[in-house]
Amino acid sequence: MPKAPNAPESATPPADLPASYEAALAELEQLVARLDAGQLPLDQLLAGYRRGAALLAFCRERLQAVEQQVQLLDGDTLKPWNPAG
Numbered sequence: 001m002p003k004a005p006n007a008p009e010s011a012t013p014p015a016d017l018p019a020s021y022e023a024a025l026a027e028l029e030q031l032v033a034r035l036d037a038g039q040l041p042l043d044q045l046l047a048g049y050r051r052g053a054a055l056l057a058f059c060r061e062r063l064q065a066v067e068q069q070v071q072l073l074d075g076d077t078l079k080p081w082n083p084a085g
Helices: 021-037 042-073
Strands: none
Touching: 021 042
8 A cells, every 4th residue: 555645754663663662662571581581593583683673773762752852842951750740
């Protein structure tokens, strides 16, 4: 199915990346558990490491984008997070 010509590139992630930060984090956690188990053959370890690196980059980009939005909302002053209030 062709993309709409006016759709922004960042509207949907590439097919090999999760649709959300939460999905990427969940997949990354599962991947780390499989890698830590030490039961994968070498080629699968390498593929898992590459996938993990891609997921980590995806998560970092999403977090950075959110941080930039928060800075805009707070007038370029990033305030420390205080969960108590």
